[in-house]
Amino acid sequence: MNVEKYSRQILFRPIGREGQEKLLASKAVLVGCGALGTAQANALVRAGVGALRIVDRDYVEESNLQRQGLFDEKDAAESLPKAVAAERKLRAINSDVHVEGLVVDVTSGNIEDLVRGYDIILDGADNFETRYLLNDVSVKLGIPWIYGAVVASSALTMTILPGRGPCLACVFPGPPQGLHETCDTAGIIAPAVGWATSIQVTEALKLLLGRENQLHGSLFAFDVWENHAQQVRPRIDPGCRTCGQRVFTYLEEGGPTHVTMCGRNSVQIHRRDSRGLDLKVLKARLEKFGPVKANDFLLKFSLEPYELTVFPDGRAIIKGTQDAAVARGLYAKYVSS
Ligand SMILES: [Zn+2]
Missing domain, CATH: 3.40.50.720 (NAD(P)-binding Rossmann-like Domain)
Structure with a gap:
C-alpha cells in the first residue's frame, strides 16, 4: 500500500x-x-x-x-x-x-x-x-x-x-x-x-x-x-x-423498449432482440441522408430537427422529440432497415 x-x-x-x-x-x-x-x-x-x-x-x-x-x-x-x-x-x-x-x-x-x-x-x-x-x-x-x-x-x-x-x-x-x-x-x-x-x-x-x-x-x-x-x-x-x-x-417484467430521458428532449430506443450493428456499414448508408459523425463507440446522424445517436449494441438515442412513436418511426426507417 x-x-x-x-x-x-x-x-x-x-x-x-x-x-x-x-x-x-x-x-x-x-x-x-x-x-x-x-x-x-x-x-x-x-x-x-x-x-x-x-x-x-x-x-x-x-x-x-x-x-x-x-x-x-x-x-x-x-x-x-x-x-x-x-x-x-x-x-x-x-x-x-x-x-x-x-x-x-x-x-x-x-x-x-x-x-x-x-x-x-x-x-x-x-x-x-x-x-x-x-x-x-x-x-x-x-x-x-x-x-x-x-x-x-x-x-x-x-x-x-x-x-x-x-x-x-x-x-x-x-x-x-x-x-x-x-x-x-x-x-x-x-x-x-x-x-x-x-x-x-x-x-x-x-x-x-x-x-x-x-x-x-x-x-x-x-x-x-x-x-x-x-x-x-x-x-x-x-x-x-x-x-x-x-x-x-x-x-x-423486462424493461420497456423505449425510455424518455431526463435532461434532454430525447427518447431512447432499445430493442431487446438486438443482434448488434456494424456502425461502419450504417455510416455508409446514412451518409446519403445527412451528416454522420462517428467514433469508436457511437455514431451520430443529423436529420433536422432530429439527431440520432446509435451504439454498436443497437441502442439509439433520438434527440428532438419526446414522442416515443416518432422516435420508433425514425429508428425503424434509418437504423433497423
Ligand atoms: Zn421493502
Whole structure:
C-alpha cells in the first residue's frame, strides 16, 4: 500500500491503516455516471476503493459540464461515452484502483450480471425505473445500495441494507408524487449534487469498512437553496412487494423498449432482440441522408430537427422529440432497415 497517498485518510481514526487496507480490497459498482455518478466515482477512486465498475448508457454533452465533474469540453466535442471518459479520468487520478467503464444500458436482462460479486451498489441513475431495478437486484442478491436523487436545489438520499432495513419500495411503493419534476423541467445546481453525494460516499465508506452502526438510517433530504433539512426514519413494510414478498417486478417484467430521458428532449430506443450493428456499414448508408459523425463507440446522424445517436449494441438515442412513436418511426426507417 502507498501509505503516503492515503496518509490523511489513515490519520482519520475511524479509518486508520486497517480501514485503508479494507477499502483497497473492496469493490463498488456505480449505475449511472451523470452528476451524482461522477461525484461519487471521483471521491471513491481518490479514497482508494479497490475496484469500481461504472455502467452508463449516455455520452458527454456541453450541458453536462456545469455539474458533471469528471468531464471537460473535449469530451463533449468528441461525444465520448460517459463511461469511457470517466474511466480515463479516474485511471489518471488513482492507478491503484481498477476502474472499468461499461457503455451499457442497464436492463432487467443484464443487471444481475453487472452487480454480482460487488460489495455495494451506488445510485447515479436519473429515473425511478432504474432505481426500482437496483432495489430489486439489491434485495434479491443481498447487496446494499445507496439511493440518491437531486432536482433543482433539493437532494434526497437513503441507504438500503437488504434484510436489515427498509428498502426503497417500503418507502415509495410507486414513483413518489411531487418528485415528477426532473432536471429537464426544474433545472439543477451542482451544490445540491455535492450534498447528496457527500452523504452517499460517506455511507459507502462506512459500509465498506463494516461500520453499519454509523449509518444515518434515514430518508435524508436537504434543500441547499431553501436551507431546509428533513430526516425521517422509515420502517420496514411487512407487506412490501420487494423485501416482504420477494416479488421482483422490475427484474421479471423486462424493461420497456423505449425510455424518455431526463435532461434532454430525447427518447431512447432499445430493442431487446438486438443482434448488434456494424456502425461502419450504417455510416455508409446514412451518409446519403445527412451528416454522420462517428467514433469508436457511437455514431451520430443529423436529420433536422432530429439527431440520432446509435451504439454498436443497437441502442439509439433520438434527440428532438419526446414522442416515443416518432422516435420508433425514425429508428425503424434509418437504423433497423
Ligand atoms: Zn421493502
